[in-house]
Amino acid sequence: MKTPAIFRLSKALLAYKQKREVVKAMPLRLWVETSTMCNLECIMCPNKDLPDDQVSVMDLELFEKIVDEASGFAQDIYLHHRGEPLINPQLFSMIRYAEEAGLRTRFHTNGTMLTPARATKLLEAAPSMISFSFDGFSKEPYERIRQGASFEKTLENILFLAKQKRLKKLKHPYIVVERIKFKNPNLADDPQVVADMTKLLRDAGVDEVIEKDEYDWAGTEVQLEKSENTTPAQNTCCTFPWYAMVICADGTVTPCPQDFMGEMVMGNVRNTSLREIWNNDAYCKLRRGFSEGNTLPATCAHCDRLTRDTIAGVPLQYAKTFLIDQFAGYGKLRKFFGTAER
Numbered sequence: 001m002k003t004p005a006i007f008r009l010s011k012a013l014l015a016y017k018q019k020r021e022v023v024k025a026m027p028l029r030l031w032v033e034t035s036t037m038c039n040l041e042c043i044m045c046p047n048k049d050l051p052d053d054q055v056s057v058m059d060l061e062l063f064e065k066i067v068d069e070a071s072g073f074a075q076d077i078y079l080h081h082r083g084e085p086l087i088n089p090q091l092f093s094m095i096r097y098a099e100e101a102g103l104r105t106r107f108h109t110n111g112t113m114l115t116p117a118r119a120t121k122l123l124e125a126a127p128s129m130i131s132f133s134f135d136g137f138s139k140e141p142y143e144r145i146r147q148g149a150s151f152e153k154t155l156e157n158i159l160f161l162a163k164q165k166r167l168k169k170l171k172h173p174y175i176v177v178e179r180i181k182f183k184n185p186n187l188a189d190d191p192q193v194v195a196d197m198t199k200l201l202r203d204a205g206v207d208e209v210i211e212k213d214e215y216d217w218a219g220t221e222v223q224l225e226k227s228e229n230t231t232p233a234q235n236t237c238c239t240f241p242w243y244a245m246v247i248c249a250d251g252t253v254t255p256c257p258q259d260f261m262g263e264m265v266m267g268n269v270r271n272t273s274l275r276e277i278w279n280n281d282a283y284c285k286l287r288r289g290f291s292e293g294n295t296l297p298a299t300c301a302h303c304d305r306l307t308r309d310t311i312a313g314v315p316l317q318y319a320k321t322f323l324i325d326q327f328a329g330y331g332k333l334r335k336f337f338g339t340a341e342r
Contacts, residue, residue, distance in 0.1 A: 019291035026073035033081035079107035162205035
């Protein structure tokens, strides 16, 4: 029987506050990369720079091994990381397998491949949540940002899913549409366009429409160039090594979804269990580096998450929605408090 989430979260928080190298509480949240492949070349995404040997989809056997191990401790599982999940033909089987094992599933998609047939399969698989990247609420900015996509077709796909969910009176998935607030003013939407599109989406049955600030991936060439090889002031200690784990499509484990290029390898779940990896030498060294504050990997040292606001020493961003996700799930409380985590 799984220990109640409040106790496991309390243990993880205590280990984080005390900066323990060995964390007895297993991760509450997993990112499991179902695909590194993507059908678009979006202007802000480094996916197109992935080396060929990292381009793949996760096989069902490996996924089931991960779920079998994680079902005893994890609360939820993100079925996305660097690629487009709908490229993996086993995605719907993966969702069902994880949900039946007691893991809440969610995934992030560009929505371009969500045909009516796939939408029907998705509703049958019933993930807890699906979020869409829909950057640009009108044709010109959307297609400039999401290169290779059709504005009309993607919108049609999102509306079809939302309307079918409402028509069938289904509880899941909770549907979120996300739009990036770009730093470049030329990519900004007119406020009235945003208002009109938001109304259209909500009227169709989308549960939440949010705007998120643009950010740089930790350790990428762009971020390192901006930093001019200087380490930013560290306001906080990253929480990821104490509560979460990322598993790439080939089974490689990394500690953080910000590590887009998979440079921080903690192990591989193909030949080692998640429990063994969680407190191995690589993880302990990483936690020790954060505890000491002066031996961070280059990927972490230039991540803007370390300079964000905190509350009681814990990063403020996403803290509220993380707690809601853990203890209330996706529904009325989430609508009340707002804002989905990527």
